[in-house]
Each structure stands twice: as structure tokens, then as C-alpha cells.
Amino acid sequence: MTVGRSNNGIGLRSLLVAIGLPLVELRTDHTDPVVRGVAILDPDDEPGSYQGELVLIIGVRGREAARSVRAAARRGASAVAVKEAPDELAGVAAEAGVALLGVAAAVRWDQLETVVRQVLDSATLAEGFTDEPGDLFSLAQTLATLTGGSVSIEDAGNRVLAYSRSDSDAAEVDELRRLSILGWQGPESYLALLREWGVFERLRAGEEVVRIEQHPELGIRRRLAVGIRAGTHHLGTVWVQQGREPFTDRAESALLGGARLAAVHLLRQRSDQGRSREELVTGLLTGHTSPDLVAGQLGLDPAAPAVVVAFTARESTPDEPVRELRLAEMLTMVSVHMASFRRAALVGTDGSRVYAVLPEARQLTGLAPELADVAEVLTRRTGVRVQAGIGSAVASLREVGASRAEADRVLDAMGTARSVASIADLRAEVLLSQTLSLLEANPDLRDPAVGALSAHDAEHGSELVPTLLAWLDAMGDVRAVASALHVHPNTVRHRVRRASEVSGVDLADPRERLSCHLQLLLAVTTGVTSSGVRG
Template sequence: MSVGRSNNGLGLRRLLVAIGLPLVELRTEHADPLVRGVAILDPDDEPGSYSGELVLIIGVRGREAARPVRAAARQGAAAVAVKEATAELAAIAAESGVALLSVAAPVRWDQLETVVRQVLDSATLAEGFSDGPGDLFSLAQTLALLTGGSVSIEDAGNRVLAYSRSDDEVDELRRLSILGWQGPESYLALLREWGVFARLRAGEEVVRIEPHPELGIRRRLAVGIRAGTHHLGTVWVQEGREPFAERAESALLGGARLAAVHLLRQRSEHGRSREELVAGLLTGHTSPDLVAGQLGLDPATPAVVVAFTAREPTADEPVRELHLAEMLTMVSVHMASYRKGALVGADGARVYAVLPDARQLTGLVTEVTDVAEVLTRRTGVRVQAGIGSAVAALRDAGASRAEADRVLDAMGAARSVASIADLRAEVLLGETLALLEANPGLHDPAVAALLAHDAEHGSELVPTLLAWLDAMGDVRSVAAALHVHPNTVRHRLRRASAVSGIDLGDPRERLSCHLQLLLAVTTGVTTTTVRG
């Protein structure tokens, strides 16, 4: 029985992000088929045609599901979902050419079917937009993490568009709203009576709704989703067992601004996604005037670009993709809460925030540090951020982006956030060494001879000379650092000059030698590597 279909489909991994990885786990590696619909298969029924569909296999668990898994695969299923999926069943699914999902035991099949169908229905509404339909669900989940509550996003008619997954306690109102995909009329009437809707429609204000235990209603926060003077909907957050997070209202405000983008885009018949426009602006592939026109900005506005990256050791491509998606959503929410016009997009493995009207870095470092710390806590990997210089107009955002990238490239492990002003010397040195590395014809044979001498004789001429150059010729500080006598340092310096022929009295030769020794250290061409 087919219960939902999207024309172009949605990647399975993207679907999992939308419906919740803790609830459904992918058990077949490297599988990411397009899912175009969802169907339910009872093993007692004759299998139908499941071309491109996610098939929910009900009534059996574990090894018992082997026969229907094979049957669904033969009928063209893109993926199958089973409770208590074993490693043996995963092998059977892989052999049959179908992706296997393991569904958590407490999850009801009708709940899972409803959520999958809603995500796929959203895909149909958002056909043609590159950042996909799961974003409202992803946004709701991100806001739940940042606010510490349970989130739902509604349109102007109080119809539920997306909601967060939650293991927390939910009240009767939230349960009825999600089950019916619309707020109960009795409660909507109370909200009108209390003036909540009037405040939500009046402006960009986070409204607090106090708890009413006699009605089974917990405390809530709400904010209107707006586009100029137009009210598009509402983001609601219900308090759970714990109080709201300290900065819940700020996160909610940023989330509402992003929700407005999604809702407007779903109404549009043509256009390009916000993230695609931002990426095009930063790479120079999209006209700044087009970006400004699409996003309602003045192309002459000043801007600053901030680059975020995750320093993660994993080589698992799906994990990296998931971290990138999480970063993209979280950076969007947080930066929008700080800066109303913040634009966020991704290019490669980095996420970029373009901040219009940012003329100086005062206060920005603190904001970016907060975002980097939240990202690190939420994703479980170290996140660093580089801040470029302010540029005079949106058309120059690419120059600020290039500086932000250079800062990230030059940052060591000790820093989480830095600006180009903090690391200008390191950036200049790094680019100089990169230029030197790319042009081996500029390398001085004298330095190569010195490296070879140390490798052959086990001497310490290179580290001593490099320490002396770093210390600007202060022999005593070099001796203390190397734990040798100053006369030993002087002897090694004379020996280094004799072996290589480098005139250490010539400032230009010292500079050339210094750069090449630094390049040897940063690229690993040390005496140890030469020796072995």
C-alpha cells in the first residue's frame, strides 16, 4: 500500500536527518538511494510495486523479516524499515540491493509513516530548491536543542508544518496539535482571548504564555514568522521537564527568521535557494545585484564574512556530511539571532556567514565565539571560525571570505576564533611558504646541503640555526632553549655557515634561509625524514 510520493525524491540520509536518527538507524553502509514514496508491507499480503519507495515491514522482527525484505527488493524498493534489524538481516538486504533501516522498538508504525509522508509531501512543495524539504523539520529539531523545549512550526492558518522529535514530556495541547496537524480550536480560542495572536502578528516579539495546569498546558514561548509586515506563521516551544535554556528567546527569534525564508520559498514558483545564492556570491558565480535583489538587500551595504569548519578526525563521509548539515542549520539560527540580515551558505566542507551592515569587528568576535562553542558541544567535534575584514559592499564579500579562509588555514589548535587582524603575520607567512613550496626553482641548494649534512652526520645544525634566526641572534636565549652552552651554539652556527656557504651576516640571506628552514619544518622535510 503506497501512502506518499514525491516526484523527484529525497536522499535517504537526508530523510533520516529530518525524521530523526535516534529513532531510525541506517544499517547498510554507503547506502543513500532516492526515496520517492513510502509504503506499508504486511508479510501476509501479496507484495505490490514499490519502485523507489521506503517500505515499512510490519508484523515481523529481526530474522523473520528476511522473506519480505527480499520481496520488497525484488519489487524495486529503495529501502526497507524493520524493527530489531540484525547484522544477518543487514547482510541479506545488502545482497538484495536494498537499504535497511532499523526502527527503535517504541516507535509506532503509524507515527513513522506520518512523519515520512509529511517530509516527502514537503519535498513535492519544494521541488526545484537545492536545500531540500527536510529543512523545516531540521530547523525545528535544532531549535529544540537550543531552547531546551519541544518545537512546532505552524503556518498562518495554525496548521502544523514541522515539529521536533522529543523524548521529553509533552502536554495534551502538543499531542493533539501533532496528531491533528492543527491546533485544537478550543485552545486557539483561548489564545485569541489572551491576546497572544494579536501580539504575534504585531511585530517581531517573543511572547511568553504562562502554564495552565488546570487545562493540561505547560509554559510556552512563541514568535511570529514574518516577512516585512506579513504574518506567515508561528514557531512554538513547549517547556519540558527542565526550564528553557538561558538564550532560548534569542535562538527562537533567529529560527523564526529562517522559517520565513522557507515559507516564502515554498510559495514561490521560481527562484534559487538562499544557500545557493550565498554560495554563488562567495565564489563569484552569482551577481551581487541578483543576490541583493532576491534577498531584499542593498548591494552597497558593507559586510563581513565568517568561515566555520569542523576539525574532525573521522574519515567517514556520511558522518562529515551530517556534521556539515548540522553546522549549516545551527550557524543559520545563531547568526540570524545576532544579525537580522545574516546570510549563511556552504562551500565544500566549510560553512560561511555573510553579515551585512557589519562595519567593524567590535562585539562580533564574542558572537562568533558563542556560536563556535555551541557547535562544538552539539556536534561533538572541534569547531573553529575565522573572521575576514569588513568590506565596503556586498560585491566584495568574496575578498572577506578569502581572508576568513586564510585565517582558518593559519589557525593553530589553541584558538577557537580569530580574525584576520589577530593572525595577519601568520597568514602572510603561510602564503609566503606556500608560494615558496610551489616554486622549487626558488629553493637555495645551500639549505638543502645543510639538511643533508644533519641527516648524514646526526648533527643539530638546522634546529640550532632555526632557533637562532627565530631569536633574532640572541645566543644566550637559544642556548637556554636547547639546554646547551652558548659556545656550543656559536660553534654550530659557524659550522652551519661553513657547510652550507650561507652568509649569516647578510640580512637577505638570513631571511631566505629562515623561510626555507620554516618550510622544511612545516612540510616535514626535517633531518629525521631526510635520514630515513
């Protein structure tokens, strides 16, 4: 009986990473088939067609499942799952050409089927890429990265909704986490202790990160927890268990931001109506959605001041799936960080950039250090340089387009030395960048006489362009130019005179000098000559 399918499916090993310990383990080597569905096979039932599916063989264990394993393989199964699968059964599966998963004895089949189906559903959603930052499982995984621990997300009834995968060995996971995942709920004995210690009372009382010390005698490691809240309503809890290494320095703030995002997910699940939060934010940034509509949908004051921050990854790749995955990862991580220090932060994407709109931000003071930390975390996580540009504060949400435009200009003008900059930091660079863009887009504004210098250098192997540009940069200081270019000052004077002769530019005229300077900068930085040809 098939209970779930994905159009393109997911690799078995990727599926196992998503499921994580301690539910299942791969018992056959060198196999990574694509799984497109999940089905249940009872030995008493007549086998059906299982093309590309993971077949859960229920009702038999160990060697007794050999006949069902062969039957599923003959009918096209990609993999089979059996409880208490010995090495002998792994040999049977390998001979039949099907991957074998060993399932922990305490796992209920309905639990495993639910998790697999959720992963397949996520794969199906990914096939039609959306701007959503992911589900609760991806949020849990992001929080695990940011806190350095193992994360689980529970509802108000202490039922496990999602958890981060365990990439390392089982020693990283304590007995409480193992039992909670297996049972999809915290063990009652431990819940009673938490009530006795007053943990639940503190979690429900307000937005506070609660610390629970380790209890080796109970098999419990140190934990952090924070309540998931919507106003005064308690929706659930985010837990993070410490592993072998201590929590990261920013673990508590990341946990707080994660809880705020989890609240959005849970409320969306309760009422999945209207446009998504990310769609509204993107519409606000692009001007396609009314600021008053966004404010009304998200409970904001449209007259509140705001600041826009733009993030971008500097390395481009021709691999579109890699770009989309990186963008989705950046979106989730920026959302967590922004929510941790700005409750009302709005995060969305447009093109290859991630944007954060920070309502109630009247000034930029204090933003740069926080954003530098975010850029550093994103750089480590994505493996490419991530930079952030900050626009000016604007008077209301209705003007965020202006702040967004400035944030984009800052990113366009930033070099490699900074990870974060504001329009105030780079106003001269932004002005120059915009001017050069104007010149590049309008060839009719450029003087062909300046282009003659590049043509002369190319034809004669001379260095008139770099020398004249250095002379203009140094405001005519010949000795400084000579020192920078490692030539004699007379050589500089000769090249400058020759450049004036070749181009016909009157370097004594300040306006002609400025025009020439800008066009030489354009030629050097973009390779565009005055004729519009890239050199």
C-alpha cells in the same frame, strides 16, 4: 497501494527517530530494515508487491491484523504498522520476518502516511546532495538543540508543519504538544486560551519572543514562541516547549533566528522559482554570480558594506557522507545564529567551509564574542573543533570576495589557541602563512643551500635545523636559545657556526638570514625541504 518511494531508502530506526513520539513505537526487537517506500493495505483488497516498503494496515486492529501482517511479509514488506498492536502480534511479525510498528490509536492514517512520505522524500533529496540547509523538520531539530526544548513550527492557521523529534521518554512532552502532533493542529480549547491571554495578538504584532508560563492544572509546560514574519505579513509561529531542563541561555536569540529562516522556507514553498538562496550566496562568494543579481533576488542594497566570516571543522575524515552531514549541520546552525543577530545575514558553503556574509556590517566591533559562542555551539554539536575567521569590512557586496579571501587566510593561519580571530588579530601570521605558501608552491625560489642543513641532520643525527631556527627566532640571543633547548650556550654557538659552514649561508647578512629563516620555517611546519622533498 504504494504512495511514496526513495531510491536508496532509510533505516527503520532512523525513520522512527525522524517521526518521533508519540505517533509510533517499534514492537519487534533487533530489527532495522531499510524502508524504501510506504504503502497502504486494506484487508479487503488483494495484496500487491511491497518490496522494501512500510505497509500501513488499515481497517483492522490488534490480533485481527495477523493475517495481513503475514501477507505483507510474504510480499517483501520491510515493516508493517498496526494500531493497538499487542505482544501476540509482535510474535506473529517476528515469526514472519517483518518489523512491527504499533501506532497510537488517535493517529490518523493519512497523517502517518504524510510524515513517512516526507521523510522518504528528504532521503531521496539527500541521495543527490544539495547545498540546502534542510527542510522545516531539520530546522525544528536544530532549534531544539539550540534552545534545549521541544520545537514545533505552525502556519498562520495554527496547523503543525514540522516538529523536533522526542529522543527521551514521553514525560518530556506535555499533553498539549502530544495532542498538537497527533492532530496536526493545536487543540481549539488551548487556542482559545492563547487568544484570551493576548498571545496571538503579540505574535502578530511584531518580532517579539513571547513567554507563556506553565499551567500544571492544564497539563501545559512553559513555552517560548515567536511569530514567523515577512515584512508586515504573519506567516506562522515557532513554538518551543520546556522539558525537564531549563531553556538554554541563548534560547530566545536562537528562536528569533529560527523564525527568520522559517520565513525563507515558507516563502520558498509558496513560490519555488529561481535559484535557491544558498546557491546565490555561494555564487557571490566564488565570484560566479553577479552581486547585483544576488542583491536584487534577496532584496539587498548592493552598495551596502559587508563582512565575511568563514567557519571550518578542523578534524578531517575520509568518510564522505560524514563530511557532508557535518557540513549540512554546520550550515543550518550557522544560518540560525547569524539570522538571530543580523537579519540580512547570508549563509552558504564552498568546499568544506561555511561562510556568513553580513551586509550592513561596517566594522568588526562586537562580532567576536557572538562568533565565539557560535563556534562553541558548533564544536559541541559536531564533536570536532570549529573555528571562525573574520575578514575585513568591505565597502559593498561587490567586494565580498576580498573579505572572503581574508577570512580564509585567517583560518589558514590560526593555531589551536583561538576559536575566533580577525585579520587584524593575525596580520603577521597571515603574512607569514602566505609567504610560506608561496615558497612551497615555487621550489625555484628556495635556496638549495638551506636544504643541505636538513640533509646533514638526517645523515649525521645532528640538530642544526632546530638550533638555527631557535637562534633566528630569538634574534641571536644565545642564552635564551640554550635555556629553551636545555643545552650549554657554547653548544648553541658551535651549532650555529656549523650550520653556516654546512649551508654556506652568510648569517651576518640580514637578507640571507631572512631567506634562511623563512625556508627553515617551511621545512619545520610543512616538512618541505629546499629541494621540494617532504621530509
